[in-house]
Structure formats: C-alpha cells, structure tokens
Amino acid sequence: MKIVWSKIFGTWAPVMATVLILTLWAGLPASSAEEDTTYHSLKLFVDVLEELEKNYVDGVDAEDLIHNSIKGMVENLDPHSSFMPPEAFDDLQDDTKGEFSGIGIVITTKDGILTVVSPIEGTPAYRAGITAGDIIIKIDGDSTKGMALWEAVNKMRGPRFEEVLITIIRDREPAPLEFNIKRDMIPMTSVRSVVLKPGYGYLRITNFRMNTVDEVEDQLIQLESDPEGLKGLIIDLRDNPGGLLDQAIKISDLFLDQGIIVSIKGRQEKNTQVYNAYPGDRDRKYPIVVLINGGSASASEIVAGALQDHSRALLLGTPSFGKGSVQTVRPLKDGFGLKYTIARYYTPSGRSIQAKGIEPDIRAVHEILEKKKEKPSVFDRMIKEKDLKNSLEPENTQDSEKEAKKEDRLLDTGQLGRDSQIKRALDILVSYGVFSRLNGN
Numbered sequence: 001m002k003i004v005w006s007k008i009f010g011t012w013a014p015v016m017a018t019v020l021i022l023t024l025w026a027g028l029p030a031s032s033a034e035e036d037t038t039y040h041s042l043k044l045f046v047d048v049l050e051e052l053e054k055n056y057v058d059g060v061d062a063e064d065l066i067h068n069s070i071k072g073m074v075e076n077l078d079p080h081s082s083f084m085p086p087e088a089f090d091d092l093q094d095d096t097k098g099e100f101s102g103i104g105i106v107i108t109t110k111d112g113i114l115t116v117v118s119p120i121e122g123t124p125a126y127r128a129g130i131t132a133g134d135i136i137i138k139i140d141g142d143s144t145k146g147m148a149l150w151e152a153v154n155k156m157r158g159p160r161f162e163e164v165l166i167t168i169i170r171d172r173e174p175a176p177l178e179f180n181i182k183r184d185m186i187p188m189t190s191v192r193s194v195v196l197k198p199g200y201g202y203l204r205i206t207n208f209r210m211n212t213v214d215e216v217e218d219q220l221i222q223l224e225s226d227p228e229g230l231k232g233l234i235i236d237l238r239d240n241p242g243g244l245l246d247q248a249i250k251i252s253d254l255f256l257d258q259g260i261i262v263s264i265k266g267r268q269e270k271n272t273q274v275y276n277a278y279p280g281d282r283d284r285k286y287p288i289v290v291l292i293n294g295g296s297a298s299a300s301e302i303v304a305g306a307l308q309d310h311s312r313a314l315l316l317g318t319p320s321f322g323k324g325s326v327q328t329v330r331p332l333k334d335g336f337g338l339k340y341t342i343a344r345y346y347t348p349s350g351r352s353i354q355a356k357g358i359e360p361d362i363r364a365v366h367e368i369l370e371k372k373k374e375k376p377s378v379f380d381r382m383i384k385e386k387d388l389k390n391s392l393e394p395e396n397t398q399d400s401e402k403e404a405k406k407e408d409r410l411l412d413t414g415q416l417g418r419d420s421q422i423k424r425a426l427d428i429l430v431s432y433g434v435f436s437r438l439n440g441n
Contacts, residue, residue, distance in 0.1 A: 008436060010371070014164065016068025025258075032220065032417055033151045034126065037142065039381065046426075049062065049065060049066070052065065055140055062272075062293070065082075067085075070083045071083045071148075074338065074340060075390075076312040076390055077341065077390065078325070078341050078391060078392050079108065079109065079385075079390060079391055080093045080323070080325060080327050080341055081327070081339060081341050082148075082149070082150070082338075082339050082340075082342040083336070083337075083338055084150060084336060084337040084338070084339065085150070085335075085336060085382050086334070086335030086336060086337075087150070087154060087329070088148075088150030088153075088154075088337070089335060089336065089337030090335075091150060091153055091154065091157070092329065092337065092339070093184050095251050098185055099339060100185070101157060101158060101159060101160040101183050101184065101185055101186070101300060101335070102123075102153075102156055102157040102158070102183055102184075102186055103123065103124045103125040103128075103130075103156050103164060103166070103181045103183055103184075104120040104122075104123020104124055104126060104184075104186050105117075105118070105119050105120065105123070105125040105130055105156075106118050106119075106120065106150060106241040107136070107149065107153070108149070109149060111236055112145070112146065113135055113137070113145075114135065114136040114137075114142075114144040114147065114149075114152055115133065115134070115135050116130060116131065116132055116134040116135075116136065116168075116240055117132060117241050117295060117297065117321070118132045118239035118295035119131065119132070119239070119241075120186065120187075120206060120207065121204070121206045121287060122187055122206070122259045123179045123184070123186055123433050124183065124184050124189070125166075125183055127183060128179050128181050129179070130166070130168070130179065132239060132294065132295045133169070133170075133171060134168040134169070134170050135168060135169040135170075136152070136166060136167070136168050137166035137167050137168065137169055137176060138162065138165075138166070139152060139156060139166060139167075140155065140164055140165050141165065141167075142155070151201065156183075156375050157183070158183050159183065159185055160183055160185060161182055161183065161184070161185070162182070162183055163180050163182050164180075164181055164183060165178060165179070165180055165181075166178070166179045166181060167179075167192075171349050179395045190203045190205060190207045190208070190209050190212045190215060190243075191203065191204065191205050191206070191212060191213065191215035191216050191218075191219050192206075192219070193219040193220075193222065193223055195223065195226055196234070196416065196426055197426070198226065198227070199226065199229060199230065199231035199232070199433075200230075200232050200233075200234075200250055200426060200429055200430070201223035201226070201227035201230055201232075201233050201234070202233075202234045202236065202416060202422065203216070203219055203220070203223070203233060203234065203235050203236065204236045205235065205236070205237055205240055205300075206239075206240055206252070207240055207241060207242070207243045207249040208240075208242060208243030208244050208248055208250055208251075208299040208300075209243055209244065209247070210244065210247070211254065212243070212244075212247045213247050213250040213254070213397075214249050214253050214255065217254065219255070220282075220284070224282075224284075225312075230286050230427030231286060231287075231429070231433050232286055232287045232288070232289070232426075232430070232432065232433065233286055233287075233288045233289075233429075234288075234289050234290075234291065234422060234425045234426065234429070235288060235289070235290045235291070235313070236290075236291045236301075236422070237292050237296045237298070237300040237303065237304060238292060238293045238295060238296060238421075239292060239293065239295035240295070240296055240297070240299075240300040241295065241297050241298065241300070241321075242297045242299035242300055242301075242323065243298070243299050245262075245299060245302070245326065247299065248262070248298075248299035248300075248302040248303050249262060249302070250328065251263050251303055252277065252302065252306040252307065253277045253280065254280060254284065255284055255288065255307060255312055255313070256277035256306065256307075256310055256312060257277060257278070257279045257280065258276070258277055258278070258309055259276065259277055259304075259348055260274055260275070260276055260278070260348040261275045261276060261277050261302070261348065262275050262276075262302045262305070262306060262345050262346065262347065262348070263275065263345065263346045263348075264326050264343040264344070264345045264346070265343055265345075265346065266326070266342045266343030266344075268342070271328075271342040271343045272327075272343065277306075282380040287313075287314075287432050287433075288307065288312060288313035288314070288430055289313060289315075289425040289428055289429060290303070290304050290308075290313045290314070290315050290316070291316055291421055291422070291425060292304050292316075292317040292318070292319075292320050292358065292360055293317045293318045293320070293364075294318055294319065294320065294321055294325045295321065296317075296321060296358075297320065297321035297322075297323045297385070298323045299320070299322070300320065300321075301320045301321065301322075301323065301358050302309065302345065302358070302368070304320065305347035305348070305351065305353065305358050306347065306348055308347070308358065308361070309347050309348040309349045309351070310348060314361050314362065314428065315358065315359075315360040315361045315362070316361065316362045316364065316421060316424065316425055316428070317360045317363070317364050317421060318360065318363060318364055318365055319357040319358065319359055319360065320353070320354050320357040320358040321357055321385050322353055322354060322356050322385035322386055322394075323354070323385045324344055324345055324346075324352050324353040324354030324355070324356075324385075324392075325341045325343070325344055325345070325392055326341065326342055326343040326344070326345055327339050327340060327341050327356060328340065328342045339390035341392070344392070344395065352394065352395040354385065354391075354393070354394050354395060355385050355386035355391055355392065355393065355394040356386070356394045357385070362428075364420075364421055382403050
C-alpha cells in the first residue's frame with residue numbers, strides 16, 4: 001500500500017488536488033446557477049485530464065498539462081495577461097530594473113504571430129534596421145509559430161556580443177529578411193535632450209523605467225539653463241512602448257500644477273484610483289509640442305493624454321497604440337508569476353483610449369499623403385492594440401543610472417534636422433513665440 005500511495009501523491013498530486021477541490025465543492029449546497037456551471041466545467045477538465053493520462057499515444061506529464069491549461073486560460077483573457085514560469089517571471093523584473101543583454105525590441109503577438117511593436121532607440125536591433133510592424137518568423141532558425149512571448153524574449157537575450165539570427169517578414173518586401181544581430185547591454189538611460197536652436201529644446205523619452213522621472217528632471221534643468229531661457233519644448237514619445245505607471249504620472253506632474261493626471265477604474269474598489277497633479281518648485285509655463293505615433297503606448301499615452309486634456313501641449317503625429325489597460329503582477333509559489341489586467345485607465349476628461357488610441361491635434365502630413373498614394377498592404381505597417389487577439393473592447397467614454405554620461409544625453413542634431421515632424425514642431429513653437437510677442441504677451 002505504501003508504494004501505491006506514494007505513486008498517487010507523487011505523479012498524480014496535481015490531479016488529486018483538483019479532484020479534492022471538486023469533492024469538497026460537491027458537498028456544499030450550490031448558491032447559484034453560476035457556481036453549478038463552474039463545478040461542471042471543472043469536472044469536465046478533470047475528465048479530459050484523466051482521459052489523456054490514460055490513453056494519449058505518448059506518456060504525458062499531468063503537471064505540464066495543468067500548467068499549459070492555466071497558461072491558455074489566462075492568455076485568452078486579453079493580450080497583456082499571462083501565466084509566467086519562473087524564468088519568464090525573472091525576466092519581467094529585468095525589464096524595469098537592472099541591465100540585461102539582448103537586442104532591444106518590444107514585441108507582442110498578433111493572431112499568434114510575433115510582431116515588433118518598436119525597436120528601442122540606440123540598441124542593436126535599432127541600429128540593424130528592425131522597424132515597427134516587422135513580423136518575426138524565426139529566431140536562430142527556430143519557427144516562432146505558437147511560441148510564447150517569454151520564450152521568444154529568452155531566445156533573443158543571451159551573452160553580450162554573441163549573435164542571434166532574426167528572420168522577419170516586412171511589409172512590401174517580396175522575401176523574408178535575415179538580420180544577424182550582435183547582442184549588447186540594453187541601455188537603461190531612457191532620456192536624452194538637445195538644444196535645437198537658442199531657446200528651444202528637444203526631449204526624447206524612449207521608455208518609462210524606475211528612474212525615468214529623475215532623468216527627465218536632469219535634462220529639463222540643463223535645457224532651462226540655456227542663456228536664452230526655454231521658449232518652447234518638444235517632447236518626443238514616438239515608438240515609446242510605455243513602462244511604469246508611476247513614472248508617467250510623475251513626469252506629467254512636472255508640467256501640470258493641478259487637476260487629474262489619470263484615473264484607473266477596475267471591478268474591485270481597491271483597483272480604482274485617481275492621480276492628481278500638484279504645484280511644483282519650478283515654473284514651466286513654456287509651450288510644448290508632444291510627438292506621438294502608432295508605437296506610442298501605455299505610459300506614453302498617459303502623458304500625452306494628460307497634457308492634451310489640460311491644454312498644456314499640442315500633440316503632433318499619428319494616432320497612438322491604444323493600450324488603455326492596467327496590469328498587476330502577483331508572485332505565485334515555486335517562482336511562478338501571474339500578470340493580469342485589473343483596470344482601465346482614463347485621461348483627465350474621462351476618455352478611455354483602449355483600442356482607440358489618442359488622436360493628435362495635428363496629423364503628420366506624410367502619413368496622409370502615403371495613405372492616398374498607396375494601396376492597403378497585407379500587413380499593417382504599425383500594429384495597434386485593437387489588432388491584438390482578445391484585446392479589451394473600447395468603451396463609450398460618455399458612460400462612464402540617474403546621472404547619464406554626456407555623450408548618452410546628446411543627440412545627432414543633423415539627424416534631427418532631417419526629421420520632418422521635429423522640424424514642423426519647432427516651426428509651431430517659433431510661430432507661437434512670434435504671435436505671442438505680436439499680441440503683447
């Protein structure tokens with residue numbers, strides 16, 4: 001008997017645990033039709049598990065089957081919820097703190113296809129020419145079909161200076177493209193700035209990490225110390241995939257003295273909160289133009305939406321990604337983790353941008369011209385939140401390290417001068433200054 005019980009509580013432990021839950025539940029009176037339905041569904045799960053254990057052509061591991069079931073259950077909720085094994089959970093911590101070696105891209109899945117949201121500026125992938133909308137079909141020769149996001153991330157990360165082969169399909173390219181990319185340390189400095197011309201500054205934020213607000217403040221102080229003072233500022237959030245909520249709130253607060261920055265509303269009261277702006281130590285009343293595009297997501301949209309709704313900045317570019325949901329991460333036993341959506345967020349005026357994105361005040365001219373002269377392509381050039389499988393439906397809003405090296409901070413002003421959107425933003429700021437003087441302000 002000891003051998004039998006050892007086998008039952010060893011190999012069959014996950015199944016026994018589920019059966020025990022069902023047995024205990026069955027002994028309780030059903031309080032609703034919903035509980036009764038849940039009981040029968042769990043019973044069906046156990047029946048399928050037992051059938052596969054007995055009769056599947058090859059031997060199966062019950063624990064693996066249960067883990068895969070949990071994975072499927074969570075990932076079918078929405079594109080941003082996931083059940084993470086220990087190695088994936090560890091990688092999640094690296095994304096917002098500490099350095100790691102990789103190629104530097106933000107990826108998602110669209111209809112089960114691994115797709116680039118945006119390359120991170122200054123990384124190997126960015127320098128190699130990987131662009132937003134590229135579809136990754138192979139990593140080191142292995143097909144990405146059905147590959148989990150964390151698996152793809154693990155395959156692209158690795159020892160510094162070692163190469164990884166990425167095969168992609170790109171819109172309007174007749175054949176797959178291959179990129180041999182040498183891994184490197186992904187830069188944690190997320191902010192850079194430059195004076196475009198006396199009195200006019202340019203601030204580039206590539207993502208929102210743990211100390212991004214400190215970096216932004218440092219850069220602003222440098223720009224504001226210009227002998228001409230700061231007459232206007234361009235904040236570039238293009239291809240910024242987002243990051244930490246608290247950093248987006250603090251950065252918005254640098255330019256706002258009062259009012260709502262963002263509110264989040266969930267099914268549970270504890271997941272509903274309003275974040276407000278407060279007067280700061282510095283007077284930052286200069287005009288601002290914020291640049292956004294389809295790669296501006298999440299925390300980027302919070303900053304852009306807050307400054308737009310408070311008439312604190314003019315938005316120039318193309319509609320943003322449209323990720324208007326908030327996730328939390330819960331550690332589980334044995335090193336597993338659960339990331340799931342707890343709320344939607346709303347701009348100060350009450351707009352939910354989920355699957356809609358933020359509309360710029362002025363659309364980039366080149367996008368309008370391209371749409372007129374080009375036929376629709378097989379793949380969207382820029383993936384949006386609404387394109388992702390099981391993305392949350394849009395709502396009707398009526399119803400409801402701190403010190404960076406100097407060479408890292410400075411940008412190539414020649415390259416910026418060839419950027420049509422930056423040039424247009426600068427023209428807007430200069431024109432605003434001229435008209436202000438004409439009006440005696």
